[in-house]
Amino acid sequence: MQTEEYRGPKPRKNWIADWVSKNDDVARSLPIYTGGFSLLAVLFNRAIFGIAPVTDASSSQSRADLLALGLAVTNVLTGLVWLSIRPKSISKVEPEGMECHWISPYLPDTVVSELEWFWQSLSDVTCCRSLVIVYDGICILQVGVAAESSSGDGAETVDAAKLIHGALCEGIMKSGAQNYLANLSLYPSKSELPFLPPNTQAVVLQPLGDKGIAVIGGDTIRGFTNADQAWISLIGDKLDATLMKSLTRTESLAQNTG
């Protein structure tokens, strides 16, 4: 609710947009039904009035019928195109594991709040259910759903050294580019990510400069859109800058005191 102090214009409601987005399937089929019904109506009209079912260009009746048929066919074809390009909906898979929320206690507050914001954004906007960040050789964050440890006591911890030296991360560090495993089950390298729930559907591996990596697990195959990937990439750069600054400050503090 706006207070009385807001004096600007109010957005106008777009009824068509609202109706179409809530009734996508009906909207897609509407031209087909309209066109089909019109085709039958033209023939029925001819039958009712006893007009012979022949096309005669000199007859204005036939010309009107032909034009109506042409429009009906246009509608049917449009409906068929809309149905053929309907996006396939893929259902999400509940990750098997346990909830965890661990952030390194040695990080300054500013870094912790930025990491928390990153996790909150990913979980609110995307299909992300697990997030692990490794920076400068150590795991600094593990939140969301994690795999249960083989010993049965808590979540599977992240072996940062093993992750960094694995083929997946080495490739990403070398290229410096994000890697999106849209259907994780097809990739044998998923064994390098044992801390993620075993039924994680998709993973985005975002390098954080040349010192870290963010592993983002999702619950839907191809669940991360291109927009999500673009945002993750830009936020990754920001995180790298923040973590690098924090690292530099820590090192200089250690030098001064040491």
Add this chain to the structure above:
Amino acid sequence: MSALGGNLLLPLNVPIAVRAKCCCYLPATAPLKTRRNQRRAWKLWAQSDHFRQSTISQQQVNLSVLRFTFGIPWLDESYLPRLIGYGFGSLILLNHFIGSNSPVPSAQLVSEALGLSLAAFSVTLPVVGKFLRGATTEELTTLPERAQQIFVMSENISDNLKEDLAWTSYVLLCNTKSLSVLIYLQHVLCVRGYWKVPEDLLKDEILNWFIGQITKFGLVDVKDALYFPQSTGSMLEGAIPDGTGSILIQPVPGKGKENIAGFVLLASSISYAYGDKDRLWIQAIANKFRGETRNTDSELS
């Protein structure tokens, strides 16, 4: 990103002049090759693209599509039903007034009424198609005329906040179809992009001028997101560039549940610039400043 995969080019012979292309884009495919014979049969190249994971640049979900186009660069095929509706509807009217004997028989009147209704329905189809799930606008943003590109920020704020404001305004301009960004957080202002600023205004006066515009509309009291997808009305009419298509105002939450600490305003030259996903991300970016406002408060006190 890896290149598009699974690109098959299949030659077909059909007696109609069409050209097949990939559904959303016009990649550097081979131009239409025609071979005219007495029957004017043209060689038709059908191109099927099977999109995979991150190789799609604009679609939200993967799908296999086969669509045909006329290959005319300026013609948007989604508007074809509208053109056919106008054309055939005009012919029906012409047939009624010129091509038929008076009095017009009832059967013809029924056919014409049906035809005109169908024509009207066909004209509205592109509008409906724009809002279907997965439909993306291919409209490109245009640079506004009579607007300046500026980047101004409040002074006397911490370096951290300066960095965050600079980064946020940059990513919002980069990752959305925005041309103008304004971030306001309790007396702290960051304005970036194309804005219609009076020419005689000095650099030091720009921020105060914007604060005056914000106060005039009471934007600091906006509690819910406001989205103007088409007509922007009088919203910041003194500052928003001419021809702005859509405006989004996203409040920045404050410390308490009811408190609002500021807002993020985005403007684009195209209509319906911000889809559902865009708005979610913009909301997430605005939430970043929830923590920042605590720092601002302590600096100002």
